[in-house]
Amino acid sequence: MRIASLSLTKPTTKVSRNKNFGKLQAGYLFPEVARRRREHQANNPDAKILSLGIGDTTEPIPPTIVEAMRDAAIGLGTRQGYSGYGAEQGQAAVREAITQRLYAHVGRKPSEIFVSDGSKCDIGRLQLMFGSQVSVAVQDPAYPVYVDSSVIMGMTGEYNGQDFDGITYMVCRPENDFFPDLTQTPRTDIIFFCSPNNPTGAAATRQQLTELVAFAKKNGSIIVYDAAYALFISDPDCPKTIFEIPGAEEVALETCSFSKYAGFTGVRLGWTVVPEQLRYADGFPVMNDWNRIMSTIFNGASNIAQAGGLAALSDKGWAEVHELVAFYKENAAILKQTFEGLGFNVYGGKDAPYIWIQFPGRASWDVFGEILQNCNIVTTPGSGFGAAGEGFVRISAFGHREDILEAVERFKKVYA
Numbered sequence: 001m002r003i004a005s006l007s008l009t010k011p012t013t014k015v016s017r018n019k020n021f022g023k024l025q026a027g028y029l030f031p032e033v034a035r036r037r038r039e040h041q042a043n044n045p046d047a048k049i050l051s052l053g054i055g056d057t058t059e060p061i062p063p064t065i066v067e068a069m070r071d072a073a074i075g076l077g078t079r080q081g082y083s084g085y086g087a088e089q090g091q092a093a094v095r096e097a098i099t100q101r102l103y104a105h106v107g108r109k110p111s112e113i114f115v116s117d118g119s120k121c122d123i124g125r126l127q128l129m130f131g132s133q134v135s136v137a138v139q140d141p142a143y144p145v146y147v148d149s150s151v152i153m154g155m156t157g158e159y160n161g162q163d164f165d166g167i168t169y170m171v172c173r174p175e176n177d178f179f180p181d182l183t184q185t186p187r188t189d190i191i192f193f194c195s196p197n198n199p200t201g202a203a204a205t206r207q208q209l210t211e212l213v214a215f216a217k218k219n220g221s222i223i224v225y226d227a228a229y230a231l232f233i234s235d236p237d238c239p240k241t242i243f244e245i246p247g248a249e250e251v252a253l254e255t256c257s258f259s260k261y262a263g264f265t266g267v268r269l270g271w272t273v274v275p276e277q278l279r280y281a282d283g284f285p286v287m288n289d290w291n292r293i294m295s296t297i298f299n300g301a302s303n304i305a306q307a308g309g310l311a312a313l314s315d316k317g318w319a320e321v322h323e324l325v326a327f328y329k330e331n332a333a334i335l336k337q338t339f340e341g342l343g344f345n346v347y348g349g350k351d352a353p354y355i356w357i358q359f360p361g362r363a364s365w366d367v368f369g370e371i372l373q374n375c376n377i378v379t380t381p382g383s384g385f386g387a388a389g390e391g392f393v394r395i396s397a398f399g400h401r402e403d404i405l406e407a408v409e410r411f412k413k414v415y416a
């Protein structure tokens with residue numbers, strides 16, 4: 001959301017600002033993308049700008065799911081259907097249904113599933129749980145929330161012109177098949193790992209995740225595994241949950257979301273799985289602290305959203321979810337083919353809704369500006385996700401089909 005920039009005025013309070021905010025760069029990536037879009041629109045009032053920038057969904061929520069939310073909302077207007085605060089961990093039926101659909105085959109239990117208002121919020125709360133004294137590794141490039149929340153928490157040093165001192169950046173580029181060289185990676189307490197990856201679209205293979213789990217075990221680290229796009233995976237060699245890797249339950253927790261599966265980016269519903277076996281150095285269960293965090297600063301996901309989530313997990317809802325994911329995957333295939341046909345090096349787009357396009361020797365923000373100027377299309381500059389994203393732009397497949405097709409024609413005109 002746009003917040004007007006205010007000039008510094010003589011203060012009334014004597015409260016010091018959290019100095020970590022001063023370390024953050026320019027602002028969160030997507031507001032900056034939105035600012036440049038507004039500027040372009042203001043300069044070109046007639047331009048029909050297409051957005052393939054931020055990863056927001058566009059298609060309607062499938063009918064079974066939306067009907068369940070409608071019924072839940074109407075129920076709240078009746079004495080019999082009214083409910084107030086629910087369990088902070090989520091409704092028992094939702095925890096059970098998530099387990100049955102996604103985790104029972106890998107040994108996870110409903111008591112390990114914590115339902116929430118989304119993955120981004122859970123990542124922030126996880127940081128609060130770990131505290132500011134832990135060391136952190138992230139993939140580079142990465143979803144910006146891992147780095148920015150680490151900065152805000154005070155886990156890092158200053159911005160050094162390229163990235164933040166004190167964070168271990170695990171470079172993921174085509175040269176290493178988008179998987180970090182773990183033999184060269186120092187030990188950290190926490191490893192944020194996202195697969196399928198935002199922004200590169202790379203899905204880690206079983207072999208790669210086995211290596212990652214072994215690395216975490218050797219170092220005694222905790223993996224925060226972000227599986228927000230897991231359902232986009234088609235490759236049978238790429239696990240849909242980290243818990244497919246034997247032993248992962250001792251070193252990993254996993255966060256996931258209905259946002260991209262069911263069009264819940266605005267409805268807000270997600271979950272985090274914290275296995276019983278995941279313990280701190282003193283043997284204390286991580287799950288108990290997570291339960292404490294969720295009980296203390298979260299008051300349970302919306303009961304309407306949970307009704308939607310439950311419906312999404314029903315047989316009919318789940319089929320609709322798969323249809324929706326397949327629709328976006330087709331968009332991704334169209335975009336991928338287009339750029340391949342234009343002779344670009346194109347990554348992702350097969351097991352993920354993001355296409356990662358290389359523009360060798362160019363700065364990402366320049367390419368972003370060029371595409372905006374010449375095609376009236378908003379993309380996301382790769383460097384906004386980390387230094388190793390320089391020279392790439394990310395294109396999102398979460399558009400209406402007609403917009404994707406229109407974008408393809410515009411790209412072909414400019415880049416043929």
Ligand SMILES: Cc1ncc(COP(=O)(O)O)c(C=O)c1O
Nearest residue numbers: 118119120143198228257259270
């Ligand atoms: C990798 C990744 N994790 C988490 C999220 C946030 O999901 P939610 O909408 O559940 O907060 C996103 C959203 O774009 C994402 O790309």
